Amino acid sequence: MTVAYPHKSNNGMGAREILPHVVRDRKLHLVMLNRYRYNEQHSCLDLTDLVEKLDGQPKELVRDLSHHIADEARHAMWLTDLLMELGADIGKPPGVSYIKEFDRLIDQESYKQQGNLDDRLIHGLAAINVTEKRGCEYFSAHIKVLKEAPKTEENIKIIKTIEQIFPEEVGHVRWGNRWLAQIAKKSPEHRQKVEQAKCQYVAIEQAAYESGIDLMAGAELRRLNNLLEVANTLPVWERPQYLIERLPHTLLAPELQMTRIQVAQKAWQQDPQGFIEKFVPMFLNGLNQVSKNQQKAVS
Numbered sequence: 001m002t003v004a005y006p007h008k009s010n011n012g013m014g015a016r017e018i019l020p021h022v023v024r025d026r027k028l029h030l031v032m033l034n035r036y037r038y039n040e041q042h043s044c045l046d047l048t049d050l051v052e053k054l055d056g057q058p059k060e061l062v063r064d065l066s067h068h069i070a071d072e073a074r075h076a077m078w079l080t081d082l083l084m085e086l087g088a089d090i091g092k093p094p095g096v097s098y099i100k101e102f103d104r105l106i107d108q109e110s111y112k113q114q115g116n117l118d119d120r121l122i123h124g125l126a127a128i129n130v131t132e133k134r135g136c137e138y139f140s141a142h143i144k145v146l147k148e149a150p151k152t153e154e155n156i157k158i159i160k161t162i163e164q165i166f167p168e169e170v171g172h173v174r175w176g177n178r179w180l181a182q183i184a185k186k187s188p189e190h191r192q193k194v195e196q197a198k199c200q201y202v203a204i205e206q207a208a209y210e211s212g213i214d215l216m217a218g219a220e221l222r223r224l225n226n227l228l229e230v231a232n233t234l235p236v237w238e239r240p241q242y243l244i245e246r247l248p249h250t251l252l253a254p255e256l257q258m259t260r261i262q263v264a265q266k267a268w269q270q271d272p273q274g275f276i277e278k279f280v281p282m283f284l285n286g287l288n289q290v291s292k293n294q295q296k297a298v299s
């Protein structure tokens with residue numbers, strides 16, 4: 001069976017590389033917590049959507065999903081309470097939204113057309129499973145980084161909240177793995193569908209994850225590359241339509257430009273000299289990556 005785990009970004013940025021920087025900057029830290037809150041809240045919508053699609057069958061799964069929704073709603077509640085206590089924003093987080101990008105990249109049309117219950121199930125479970133794995137990667141790294149950070153009253157409150165959520169997320173991942181393995185056992189055809197869905201959602205999740213953290217020059221071309229990776233997991237006849245529908249947004253994402261401007265402004269305001277010495281070379285470094293990728297593609 002494929003082990004469908006999320007990967008680091010192209011430039012090697014995973015939770016363990018990103019979170020130490022985030023925790024050091026209070027504003028960024030609060031934005032990150034608000035992103036967690038937003039994603040938890042949004043996952044209630046996705047799970048509810050799956051319950052409605054299943055329409056009562058299989059009963060055990062619908063029951064499990066109803067418990068799952070309650071867990072995610074509680075996670076969102078804990079994070080909302082925490083953010084309120086810390087005087088932070090609880091509106092839509094700034095920047096490219098990971099979960100919205102994930103939804104955009106899902107092939108909604110073929111997803112909706114799946115008349116077969118097992119197919120709907122496989123897709124729904126594979127999609128939920130891969131985002132929960134990313135959540136676990138972040139929560140576990142966040143706890144580790146906070147344990148090494150100064151023991152301020154605020155950090156203690158944050159760690160307590162994440163430590164409450166993390167074990168339940170690990171449980172959700174195991175639950176998803178179990179259901180997918182159970183469906184795969186039904187027949188060789190089922191096994192193949194489960195494998196294919198896992199590959200597809202790993203590619204979609206990777207593209208969504210990278211779009212949220214890659215702001216450097218050439219990000220549009222890397223987004224295009226990721227979109228092609230997702231398209232390659234689809235049946236050949238579905239690929240052109242899938243690409244045509246998503247190309248404009250992939251190459252001209254307005255929220256990517258907006259986030260770039262905000263990040264650049266912030267870096268400039270905090271440290272004009274550092275902006276020239278560090279931020280500009282880091283931004284341009286993104287171009288080197290594009291040319292490296294192009295060279296790889298040619299050779």
Ligand SMILES: [Fe+2]
Nearest residue numbers: 040071072075
């Ligand atoms: Fe959760």
Ligand SMILES: [Fe+2]
Nearest residue numbers: 072132169172
């Ligand atoms: Fe979860």
